[in-house]
Amino acid sequence: MRSFFLRVVTIGVLLHAYVGFRLIPALPGNAAAHTAMALWLVFSCLIVPVGMRRRDGGAQGLRAFATWVGLLEMGFFSFLLTLTLIRDVVLLVYAVIAAMPFSFAAALQTALPVDVAVRTTAETVIALAILMLLTGIYNARRRAPVIDVEIPIANLPAALHGFTIAQLSDIHVGPTIRKRYLDPIVDAVNALNADMVAITGDIVDGSVPALKAHTAPLSRLKGKHGVYLVTGNHEYYAGADAWVAEFRRLGLHVLMNEHVVLKQGDASMVLGGVTDFSASHFGNMHKSDPAKAMSGAPADAALRLLLAHQPRTGAAAEKAGFDVQLSGHTHGGQFFPWNFAVRVQQPFTAGLVRSGAMWMYISRGTGYWGPPVRFAAPSEITRIRLVPAPIKP
Known part of the structure; x- marks a missing residue:
């Protein structure tokens, strides 16, 4: 871990x-x-690792402040680095066009001299990074809005028409998210x-002693048929057994490769839940197993719904016979440019998708x-309605 x-x-x-090296010489002053x-960049090098390492969730005083600063700087530098890379591509294209032996190339150099292009793009990068950071902080720190999603189910019994599920996911109570x-x-x-109410993992980022006072509001959650939860990968980083x-x-109600049967009127629904896709790394007893979660479920159930933290569980969930899977984990990428990188690890990024025969x-x-930042990937409290x-x- 230290080597990593x-x-x-x-x-x-x-x-x-x-x-x-790319920005400082180009800036006026x-x-x-x-x-x-240059000193700010040195400070950034020092403070970002502080934000990365001090994620015990229980830090107070100066340590908590340093964690906040380090995480904010991580978000800001991510924007700055991405925009600097984009700037270099733009300047390269500009240089190639300006070097062409055509009249429009000469006109381009006259309208936008090289030194002006270099200076203006450097200033623009910094201004955009600041704007993106401020927008991202606002989006992250406001209360997540409620969004409505309808999932169409074939042969859905009348008793389950309009059945509503409130989904929470990836809250990450920890260093900067508190009670x-x-x-x-x-x-x-x-x-x-x-x-x-369904909670699809990654509720915490720290130990039970450090965060139990801040997760206490979860005890107030209410659903007519109960509140159900599955573990995410961050529960395992923080000590899954203690958190369960x-x-x-x-x-x-924590579902660990098991199911319950919910009855509404004359219809029944199988609600399964699995441990995180990567839980086997922390012990074979926690290995994610959708087939086990389905084992013994009534064959006449109108719907089979699975709670699974990672979308990667989808293939095994469909094979096990589930009709719907609710997941999280991706954060929709959380902020640019990571929203493009999520698909490298996960089959889907966000929203309602069809995974084979399963929704x-x-x-x-x-x-x-x-980083307390969200940009181009807003947070959500999801109200899901089952419709025919x-x-x-």
Whole structure:
């Protein structure tokens, strides 16, 4: 772990050096201004690892402040680095066009001299990075809005028409998400008066002793048929067994490769839940197993719905016979440019998709992880309604 962290820090230093060499000489100002920006980049190199390492969730005082600063700087530098890379591509294209022996190339150089292009793009990169950071902080720190999703189910019994599920996912109670952030989320969910509440993992980022006071609002969640939860990968980083016990103490139904049968009127629904896709790395007893979650389920159930943290569970869930899977994990990418990188690891990024014969809904998450920033990937509290699928002629 220490070796991995050192490699990450080394890469971080090199990336900071790249940004410095590409932007500082291009910016207007005197030597003092350039020195100040160089010192800021050095500070960034030092504070970002603090935000990465001090994620115990229980930090107070100066340690908590340093974590906040480090995580904010991580988000800002991510924007700055991405925009610097884009700037270099733009300047390369500009240089290629300007070097062509055509009249429009000469006109381009006259209208936008090289030194002006270099200076203006450097200033634009910094201004855009600041704007994106401020927008991202607002999006992350506001209470997640409620969005409505309808899932069409073939042959859905009348008793289940309009059955509502309030889904929360990826709250990440921890260093920067505390009780004050969680309370309004719980209030919003309870106001939906949903038939069931589903929490699809990554509720915490820290230990039970550090965070139990801040996860306490979860005990107020209400659903007509109960509140159900499955573990995400971050529960395993923080000690899954301890958190499962704590969630159960709070009155939440934790489903670990098992199911319950919910009855509404004359219709029944199988609700399954599996441990995180990667849980086997923390012990074979926790290995994710949709087939086991389906084992013994009544064959006449009108619907088979699975809660699974990662979309990657989808193939096994469909094979096990589930009709719908609710997931999270991806955060929808959380902020640019990571929303494009999610598909490298996961089959789907966000929203309602068809995975073979099964519907899958992937929440963008109700909180955030790491930097308190969301850009181009808004958070959500999801109100899902089951509706009858249109009858094909």
